[in-house]
Amino acid sequence: MASKTLTEYERKRLENIKRNDEMIASLMLQHKAADLSSSIKRLKPQIRPLKRHSPEKNNKAPVVIRRSLRARGIPPDAAAKGSPPPPPSPAKSPSLTIRDASSNAPGKDRRLFETVARMCENAPLSPPKRMSSTDGPLDLRSLKLEPEHVARIISGRIMTVQFFPFVDRRVVAVGSKLGKVSFWDVDRGLDGGDDADDDGVYLYDPHTSPVSGISIQPFSLSKVLTSSYDGFIRSMDVEKETFNMSYSGDDAIYSLSQRPLETNVYFGEGQGGLKVWDERAGKVLSSYSLHEKRINTIDFSSCNANLMATSSTDGTACIWDLRKISNHRPASLRIHQHEKAVHSAYFSPSGSCLATTSIDNRIGILSGDNFMDVSMIRHDNQTGRWLSSFRVIWGWDDSYVFVGNMKRAVDVISTVKKTTKAMESPLMTAIPCRFAAHPYRHGTLASTTSGGQIYMWTSI
């Protein structure tokens, strides 16, 4: 294929497909060997429905972390001598294998690797598309919550949730306040599973503080970036089976994002700082002071990747033009002022609107030329101390947004009519705070809670 005819996205995709083919071949060999030595029956996996844990059951919850002695900072001979193990080192090793960070039963990780490898093979040669007028509007009344789409997949408060950009599969990644990262392969059953206890949940422990961001680029599906208040950005590489440190700093990292088609990492650090990190070269490309207080979210416009939106606890949401630098920082195209901290600012699927969420009980919808048309919608955003703050996200077109509701529901707000409707379900027993919309499967919405639960709404 002549490279001249390929877009940058396609070229990166093809490079990855080639690498993934090699990985699949390797995995298949290992898988066959495992099959020979194991007589585990292939059973359809069961996703545990959400229910309150009894104390006894809770002790069995996937909180116990199994890591190597090295990863726990324990000298090899200490265990051999029978001396009591010292407490785990507060700082994790820069270099971790996935096995070191894994809390899963031996061999279980490999199923996740295989799924990722298979999905890489089927990855699309185009980025996710927003809904077109020919798709027709999505009937939000068709979104339902089924018992098999409810699960507790991590302990503690979920801080961030992302879908893998797989076309034909629903796999979510969540990060918790305790520094853990969990993956839920909802469609595990489609493989005809080989383990009765394989619930499709894979738990890892890469950070020592809250996980603030997860990023997965469509052209590099086997690499998952995670950021944390512990000052680390880690890169989970399924091909190399590592969870290595990509970046480390002294300040907490509160937000993480990547531009489309780019491997550089944008993250909010400390009190209002933003850095651009070249992951391949391992160096900081740019460092800016954009806000007076922490940056809660970073997002890029789909129609113009030079436009970046940030939200901050300093009470503002800003749109920056990365092509123009003035006063040693990107030129501010638009500053949207709230009365209190702003917890999110996300561009719409078309890139022509911006939705902001603030503690001041308002949701802002910015549109029009230079985002100068502003609609402020009242909404109860008082989540208090124990819940993750609400963050409005867009659906699959520009006509509505999703946000949590303190009465254990999902509010759907029409950006056109400015009306709010609540999606409720008796299965939803906790308040959904953080959301993710599946990039390819319109109508698949993940909502997560401060108790580690995930509710995946699907369009029927």
Add this chain to the structure above:
DNA sequence: TCTCAATTTATCCTC
């Protein structure tokens, strides 16, 4: 003007 204590609020766990 600055510092710091009090307050809010949901969920899990133990009894």
Add this chain to the structure above:
DNA sequence: GAGGATCCAATTGAGA
């Protein structure tokens, strides 16, 4: 079922 513990948010307001 009641009540305690949680505690890396953010704000408010009293007091120095």
